Structure formats: C-alpha cells, structure tokens
Amino acid sequence: MPKKLLFLTPYPKDTAASQRFRFEQYIPLLEAEGWQVDRQSFIDDSTWKILYLPGHHWSKLWGTVKGFSRRIWMLLRANRYEFIFIHREAAPMGPPVFEWILAKVLKKKLIYDFDDAIWKENTTGNNSLASKLKWPQKVANICRWSHRISAGNAFLAQFARTFNPKVTINPTTLDTNRRHIPAPSDSGVLVIGWTGTHSTLKYLKILEPIIAELQRTYAFQFLVIADQKPELNVPNWRFIPWNKETEIDDLNLIDIGVMPLEVDEWAKGKCGFKALQFMALEKPVVVTPVGVNAEIVENGVTGFHCSTDTEWKEAIIQLIQDQSLREKMGAKGRNKVIAEFSVDSNQDNFLSLFEG
Template identity: 55%
Template sequence: MGFLKGILRRFGILFKLHKADYVFIHREALPVGPPIIEWIIAKVLGKKIIYDFDDAIWLPNTSKENRIVGWIKWHSKTASISRWSYKVSCGNDYLASFAKQYNSRVVVNPTTIDTVHHHNPELYAKHTSDRITVGWTGSHSTLKYLDDIVPVLQQLEKKYGDTFQFLVIANRKPELAIRNLAFIPWVEKTEIEDLIKVDIGIMPLTDDVWAKGKCGFKALQYMALQIPAVIAPVGVNIKIVDSGVNGFLCSTPDEWFNAIDRLIQDKSLRHDMGIKGRKKIEENYSVISNSSTVRSLFE
C-alpha cells in the first residue's frame, strides 16, 4: 500500500510542474516500470529534464533483496530518459560514455562532498585509541565486496592481535570470520562521528562493468575526513587516489596487506596521506570546487 501511494504521489507531482523551467531527475521517477512520467514531462509538458545518475543503472544488477521486482525494473529506460533529456549529469567518465550514445549534452558531475559543514574533521573530537582501526562503510548490498579482503584482514589480525580492529559501519551486521570485528549501525545523524573512529579506510571492489560505474563515494568520504584510503583500482577510483601519495591502489592480496600494514606501522604516513587526501577532495570533489559544474546543468 505504501508503494502504491508513493506512485500516486509521484504522478501527482506532474500537476505541479507548470511553473517549472527544469525538472531534475535522479536515476528515475519510479523504481519500476517504463519511464512513463519522464515521457510525460518531456513530450507532453515540454519541460527540460536534467537527468542525473551515479551508477551503471542500465545494467541488470538484481540482488537477493530485490530479486522479486528485478524483472520489472525496466533497466532499458536509462537510455530513453537520456535521449529525452535537455542535459545528462553523470558521476564519472564511464557513465558519461553510455549517456553520450543518446545525448550530446552530457556533463561529468562527480560525487560531491561538503567539506565545510559535514565531512570536516575539525568539527569533531579527535579519535584516540591504542588500537588501529581499519574501517569500511556502505550498505548491505555492497557487503559482498568484503569477502575477498577477509583473508588479508585475518592475516593482519594474526600479526597485530588485539591492537587491530576491523570496523564495519552499515545498515546490516556482516558475518565475517574476523575475531576483532566491530559493528556500528549506520545512522545519518552520527555518520561522520562514527567514521572519524577509522584510522585506515578500505574500499575493495570486483573489477566488473557494474563496479566501473561506481563513483568512489567511500574513498571520497575517507579522504575528506583525512583518513588514508586503501582502495581497488576500479573505475573512477584511479582518478581519486594518487597511489603512494594520498592513499594506495591495491589489486592483489599482497598489495592490500602491504599497504595496510605499512599504514598501521607508520603514524606519520597516515597523517601525511590524510592531509594530502583531504586537499585532493577540496580541490576536485567538494561543493566549492564543483559548484560551477552543477550550475552549468541549468544553462
């Protein structure tokens, strides 16, 4: 019933668009079915759509949680909406290359971090602990990416014992064979306060077409909070992290272990990489640096 009410509310919005110059649509107007609302906005109402997406949403990526509705998600509508839109805003070059097949007005609009009012370490108390905390944050649907890194974490745990901790911040507690596993339920209000507890942030990914569409939000969060990031060199990640300068890009288990191990042992390296990482975000992925890109969508 709630879902049906949501659909009715969304159709109700159509009657409020007569004064709009632009209609900004993130991903889709409805999570299932064909792009009826988008077609009405563009073809019937004649409004300029700014279409924004930050995942490879044209690819079927049905998880166990949404397999029931997977067959009615209508992935092909991404192409149609792109074709009808005035401009298309994409989170990285890979997504933009898809959109350019259907629209010549495509803008690469990277994931943007509020480094002043939100992801700002100066707003929060400094984290101090005798333990080194390696951390990961994400939704339950991306917990699967931790599976391949577990042997590395076990190796680190064996080396450092109780001075090592792996912290997961998510909306579901994972089942991982790690003795010193800590879990904090993700809560929007305390999200940054919880992330500050992490000394080294990780972002493992599988190198597939879906992952290439991801926009590196985890890495951006870590770096904005001066947390050195150790991430997989997949998709836009290779642009975000300059390996060995403001973080590490790792492909093999040995590379993952050596990078995290080096950061655990060297506090000054963690500090220096954290400073350089935040500088990279401020200059390339912050609200301040990206404001002109967003404004250009409406010109």
C-alpha cells in the same frame, strides 16, 4: 515570480547518500540563486523504513501504489516548473512513462542525474520481485529525451553521450566546511575501517581472509559501519549501525580506510563516495583501482591501489607500521577532496546544469 524547479527522487529527503551528496546539499545554493525548489520522492518515509528488510510484501506493495499515485499527481502540476530534475528514474519499475510524458507531451526540460551504471541489473536478494519488474533499458531513452544529463563520472558520461551530447560530469561531492571535518581518534587502538550499505556488504568478502591473516600478527580492530550487520569471520571486529547524526564521528574512529570492489561494469560506474569520505577526514585509503577510484586515490600519495591479496597485505602493513605515512597521505587526501570533490569546488559546475 521566482523560477521553479522540481526534484523527482526515489527516496525521502536526507535518507540516501546518492541524493544527499549529489544535489540535496546544493538546494540552499539554488534557493540563494532565486529558485523555488520543490521535491517529490517516490518512496515515502514509512515505506523507506521497511524497503530493504525481508518480507513486508503488502506494505511494500502499498508504498509502491502510493508512489505511482504521487507521480500521476505530479504530472498535473508539472507545467509550473522550468526544469524537472530526475535522479536515477521517476519510478523504480516499468518503462519510462513519466519521463516520456514530461519530455514529449508536456515539453518540460529534464535534467537527468545518475551515479551508477543503472542500465545494468543490480538488485538485492531481499527484493527479487522488484528485480523482475525493473526496466534498465529505460536509461538510454531518458538520456535521449533530456535537456541535460548530470553524470557522476567519465564512464557514466561516456555511456550517456552515445544518446545525447549535452552531458556534464557532476561528481559526488562533500561539504568540507561544515560536515566532513577531521578529528583525531582517541580510542588507543589502531582501527581499519569500511563503510557501506547492504548492497555493498558483498565486497567485504574480498578482505575477510586478508584481515583475519593480518590480525594474527598485528594488533588492530576492524570496524564496519553499515545499515545492516554483516557476518564476518575475523577475530577482532566491531559493527556500528549507520546513523546520519553520528556518521562523521563514527568515521573519525578509523585510522585506515579500505574500499575493495569487484572488477566489473557495475564497479566502473561507481563514484568513489566511500574513498572520498575517508580522504575528506584525513584517512589514508586503500582501494581496488577500478573506475573512478583510480583517479580519486593517487597511488602512493593519498593511498594505495591494490588488485591482489599480496598487494592488499603489503599496503595495509605499510600503513599499520608507519603513522607518519598515514598522516601525510591523509592530509594530501583531504587537500585533493577540497580542490576537486568539495561543494565549494563544484558549485559553479552544478549550477551550470540549470542554464538555458
């Protein structure tokens, strides 16, 4: 009989970056190790398509009702699984009832995975109602009840260890063999680029005046890849809607990657995914050195750390003017990702979550 493992996820397969790059890409490896892997998302495909759009209140409500119904059905079938892997939470609102039943009533081994400081409130304006119903204090309880915790970085692991010593730092990783393959851009114009989601568009405001000022002196295009188009007051910029099928080709249009952040507790919990993508594709990256960004990006080696407007301007100017520096930093960045943040380098660490 094969060993059985259930993944409980917020979103459908192949939709959310946190799922794709934290565990979905390891599922073939688990199956090769003899696991029968099942999965159940709280949000279905139809609800996902409208989840972050304004309005659609009744459709979102119905999608939520269906999500809770699926979770109740899951409880009736949970005994067949040796481990239950929960990414972020079993349900997006309310107390951790499903986790409590699984761990305390059904005595299941929970592997709890999170890659943000989700014990902090951080919701978008389009879902203000959901923000009132969230229960961020549930994270501590789920940590206490878990067989093992998979934390995205040391800051998150430190929080988890205050409730449970069995914590593994499981970084967000990239497939550098089959997916994140660098390719030279032939656009003929220098491109500085940013990628993110609707929830991180606010960070572009940090760079907006800097990019606008630099474009008065230097010729370059500013490229934004996201799931929503931002409002930017810069002279020469381009928006590409994020698309999983063209994501790597679109990122390869960029010559210099940027990842600005606000310095707060939420940023400390982030796992540097955008910086890792740029580095894996041999792009030098300029970042705010908060949280794991300061570890992923080696200042002056694979990119630059910038905390002030002046530092951002100086770093970007240096990279604009020096193509050989861009190439050197890009090559070293990819080597670092391969060595420390690739699927190959992390696969044994990931599999260790399912021991015992």
